[in-house]
Amino acid sequence: MRKVLMKGNEAIGAAAIEAGCKYFFGYPITPQSELPEYMARELPKIGGVFLQAESEIAAINMVYGAAGSGVRVMTSSSSPGMALKQEGISYMAGAELPCVIVNIMRGGPGLGGIQPSQTDYFQATRGGGNGDYRLVVLAPADVQELVDLIIEGFDIADQYRNPVMILGDGMIGQMMEPVEFKEPKKRDLPEKDWATTGTEGKRKPNIINSLYLAPEELEKHNIKLQAKYREIKEKEVKVQSYNIEDGDVVIAAYGTTSRIVKTAISQLEREGYKVGLIRPITLWPYPYEEFQKINDECKGILTVEMNNGQMIDDVKIAVEGKYPVYFYGRTGGMVPTPDEIVKKVKEIHGGEI
Amino acid sequence: MTVVFEKTKGLTDVQTHYCPGCTHGIVHRLVGEALEELGVLDKAIGVAPVGCAVLAYNYFNCDMHEAAHGRAPAVATGIKRVRPENFVFTYQGDGDLASIGTAEIVHVAHRGEKISTIFINNAIYGMTGGQMAPTTLIGQKATTAPLGRDEAHSGKPIKMSELLATIDGAKFVERVTVTTPGHVRKAKKAIKECFKLQIEGKGFGIVEVLSTCPTNWGLTPEESLRWLEENMIPYYPLGSFKRPKEDD
Ligand SMILES: Cc1ncc(C[n+]2csc(CCOP(=O)(O)OP(=O)(O)O)c2C)c(N)n1
Ligand code: SF4
Ligand SMILES: [Mg+2]
Numbered sequence: 001m002r003k004v005l006m007k008g009n010e011a012i013g014a015a016a017i018e019a020g021c022k023y024f025f026g027y028p029i030t031p032q033s034e035l036p037e038y039m040a041r042e043l044p045k046i047g048g049v050f051l052q053a054e055s056e057i058a059a060i061n062m063v064y065g066a067a068g069s070g071v072r073v074m075t076s077s078s079s080p081g082m083a084l085k086q087e088g089i090s091y092m093a094g095a096e097l098p099c100v101i102v103n104i105m106r107g108g109p110g111l112g113g114i115q116p117s118q119t120d121y122f123q124a125t126r127g128g129g130n131g132d133y134r135l136v137v138l139a140p141a142d143v144q145e146l147v148d149l150i151i152e153g154f155d156i157a158d159q160y161r162n163p164v165m166i167l168g169d170g171m172i173g174q175m176m177e178p179v180e181f182k183e184p185k186k187r188d189l190p191e192k193d194w195a196t197t198g199t200e201g202k203r204k205p206n207i208i209n210s211l212y213l214a215p216e217e218l219e220k221h222n223i224k225l226q227a228k229y230r231e232i233k234e235k236e237v238k239v240q241s242y243n244i245e246d247g248d249v250v251i252a253a254y255g256t257t258s259r260i261v262k263t264a265i266s267q268l269e270r271e272g273y274k275v276g277l278i279r280p281i282t283l284w285p286y287p288y289e290e291f292q293k294i295n296d297e298c299k300g301i302l303t304v305e306m307n308n309g310q311m312i313d314d315v316k317i318a319v320e321g322k323y324p325v326y327f328y329g330r331t332g333g334m335v336p337t338p339d340e341i342v343k344k345v346k347e348i349h350g351g352e353i
Numbered sequence: 354m355t356v357v358f359e360k361t362k363g364l365t366d367v368q369t370h371y372c373p374g375c376t377h378g379i380v381h382r383l384v385g386e387a388l389e390e391l392g393v394l395d396k397a398i399g400v401a402p403v404g405c406a407v408l409a410y411n412y413f414n415c416d417m418h419e420a421a422h423g424r425a426p427a428v429a430t431g432i433k434r435v436r437p438e439n440f441v442f443t444y445q446g447d448g449d450l451a452s453i454g455t456a457e458i459v460h461v462a463h464r465g466e467k468i469s470t471i472f473i474n475n476a477i478y479g480m481t482g483g484q485m486a487p488t489t490l491i492g493q494k495a496t497t498a499p500l501g502r503d504e505a506h507s508g509k510p511i512k513m514s515e516l517l518a519t520i521d522g523a524k525f526v527e528r529v530t531v532t533t534p535g536h537v538r539k540a541k542k543a544i545k546e547c548f549k550l551q552i553e554g555k556g557f558g559i560v561e562v563l564s565t566c567p568t569n570w571g572l573t574p575e576e577s578l579r580w581l582e583e584n585m586i587p588y589y590p591l592g593s594f595k596r597p598k599e600d601d
Contacts, residue, residue, distance in 0.1 A: 023435055049434045053427065054460040061424040061457070065431025068418050069398070073431070091421050196416035196432065198396035198439045205365075207410045209419040 115333020247276025374574020423454020
């Protein structure tokens, strides 16, 4: 298929439509508004529905209704709006409803700012809402990967009956890159025979629900959810790594930050340093095992994030104290530069920190 | 033998958990009968609230969703936009609809969503044990208003039917009660008309039902019916606030 030049936010919309999603419920917020705007233009043309909800709370609950009725559906927002959606996300996880949720992150806390950031890592991977649940969290680093993950994300959601979150930052939403729409790998997707479509007098009522008043029932439900999460952990981890068998320092970074890290690594290599990279593509399930492949001589792991250190917790869990773990981050919409990362790597290499 | 009364197919064959004398049960029956009599039971999708009716998904004999507290109208919007050919209704209490879910109900009305809402106003938070609702009457005692609702502190009880009737997209708004057989008949008529509006694709409709909560009012079922008539009806007048116009 021919490549087309697209802005990240619009590419999300195009990829969703490609994946058969005809329904979108959202509320405007910078830096993701091009996505609902795109959907408002495009969905009516294919007999779908775009609806601007009165709030993010309403939008996610519309998604709950639509997903429960058996269709592919999407919503998107940015950090403060994503905070409001947490109630609905928890309900969807509890009721096992598939959907794709996009968070184009901006700086926080509170109203924060509108520039790119990665400050919602905890919220996305630890469950921003109540209860013991997990989202599949996908972190694309470029617009092509964004498109691929959106398309595959709908399949993952349907396969496991679970919400999938695309965690991007303002940079990926705004940048323009050439993309191509490819078929995802074939998956066996189950029938949605649980959906509410009206009984037509032919079957027992279907009920979409997350309430289990009897403790033994609720525990049973949670055990079932945990079994599903275990299966996802076994089958769906995605990670890209580079030179971890050889690197004196290994950097961990995801999303657009990983691209800046790659530039820094090239610069360091020209100067004769050996530096590796682990780039998690799934933030949940996290690629803990990849860190086991790091060479024994490695002097330390540097985590680079656009926040004050959130993924670093997972990196520490992954290395189990085997290597020192360092952090470099910028916040508030400030973006780390390759030079800053180079300097930090040299400090670790030289034993200065 | 001629059958003069049969339980509606609109309800499942299970025992409800409602307290004895609670009018939630009567309203369930009316909704079930209306769904059956209008021939929409097979394509109905209902949305249960958080409140005493949280388990309504076990009682209505049709596809159901259980929504988060106050969000039933948004959930119903998602269902109806995806399945416009289905009949979609919400069943909500006054804490659910008039407090935490005020934005959601106002905006389904505002968008003229083609859904129907049954609104149970019992002037109290039943499920959580008798706390003050936005609909609790002045002077009425609640666990969080131990001396009775004080207007200076909590404002006057909110009149949702009057409020919603001002919104263009709300095409059918009526307040009824179920304290006597006569009132029950009128309530059923209103619910059926409200449902017909959706079947004809005319817009949003709501029936507010003044209801009792003997348990949290601290009254017997019979005293509750009398208390409702003497105290609630004077403040919340019964009747139609809006009907579709000729050109709707
Ligand atoms: C987000 C959230 N807040 C609070 C509650 C606790 N809660 C459950 S039911 C309820 C009040 C229900 O009252 P109402 O809607 O009047 O229904 P009733 O029980 O009187 O029929 C509250 C506050 C909850 N479940 N979820
Ligand atoms: S607590 Fe009140 S509203 Fe709830 S079931 Fe009992 S009587 Fe009915
Ligand atoms: Mg109540």
